[in-house]
Amino acid sequence: MFSADQGIYWFVVFAVLALVSGLLFLMTPMIFAPRRRSAIKEETFEAGQLPPGAKRIRFALQYYAYLLLFLVFDVTIMFLFVWAYSFSSEGTYGFVYPLLLILVLIPPLIFTAKLSKAMDMW
């Protein structure tokens, strides 16, 4: 069944070709382009003004709850993938399992709907 050996060989060739062409692109301006350094040119861009204070800011992760949900869903979906693989060959019993899984996913979905309404008030 698994006869992808030949393909994986060419996959490696493809990846190396992509890497080499990318490197060639990166190296071209380093050889040919002029490089005139100046203090103001190498300053961090902030829409025209000199950047005040630290450049690495503290950023509010106000949507972190969505990322938590991502963890919930990403793991659960893997089980759905396993089930989908044998979808057409299973009997009626096989359909109980995904329905249970989808039922498990409904509470986090309702939680998200509420959360997103709460987020509108931010």
Next chain:
Amino acid sequence: MAETPPRDFLRTFLAVATVVFLACVALLLYLVVGPLESVLSYLFRNPAQLLVDPLFKTIVFPGLVYAGLVAYLAIWGERKFAAKVQNRVGPLYAGGLPGGILQNVADLLKILFKEVIIPRDTDKPIFILAPLFAFVIGALPVVLVPYSPTYVILDFPLGVLLFFVFTSFYPLVLLLAGWSSNNKFSFIGSLRALYQQASYEVPLFLAALAPVMLTGSFRLIDIGDAQGKVWFVLVAPISAIVFFTALLAELEKFPFDIPEADSELVAGWLTEYSGVPYLLYQFAAYIKMVAYAGLFVVLFLGGWNGFAFLPGEWWMVIKVALVVLVIISTRAFFPRIRIDQLLNVGWTKLIPLALLSIAILVGLQLLGVLALVR
């Protein structure tokens, strides 16, 4: 206070890059010269075999040259199409007859010889290498998309999953780029990209489940072949719509191009990039678009199945071109939405819709309708 002399990073990088480059060339020679001999001897015996040789496939047809060409035409088409819709002219002079089709070549040549500005406070090795990673990772999914049962580079039994593995690495590169830039715009843009791509992976996976359920296989060639009778867009239309929407978000295309919102964030996580690194990011984005369009066609639009007067690969190319045209036309037709609206739509509309589509498929299977489709 004695000023420390600036570390000449470029020179060091150039030396390292040369070593890496030579190593890559050596590896390439080692990998290619062996098959090259057999290909050449094969070629003189039977020239017709050349077009289905793996080397030809890797480099020319579903491989790098083809993907680069479609990406090139997509960039030109996007500029021209958006210009036409907005009653502008767009690229006009370069290349003569079909409206400035060589404009991108001119731009490419110009950018190749431009100075690369690397700001002082960046994390320099990562700042320079991130575009390279993005280019390689963006090009990798092209390997998996079959253009017909013969024209595929890597025929992997779990192709759908491997495609998502490759594309899942992309947000990581964005975060590297945004963080190493040491710039507020870049950082916020990369965080938004992370939110967006992480959120829309879930509906994308769920929508891609429908063709997998209908064929019982993760192999993309099996999925394409199974659509000889009916295209899956007709069997699972909700999944197809969800997949296309999530695809636009994954590609940061227009209604969802929040990470690069130029009116708020300059250029998002690309703010500090200029010259060739910027070019590599754009290449990566457009080659990724070609790969995603190919995946969409194989999963839902019948793949290489078409009318008999053209071979299957041609149908695939035509369909991919049409899907790419639809994707780039969004730039002209849609406004940009807000990040909270985007997340809200993704989690509270697309995911329930994708789950509903799966439930509908289960119902159809129980009623025995799906047996007619196969």
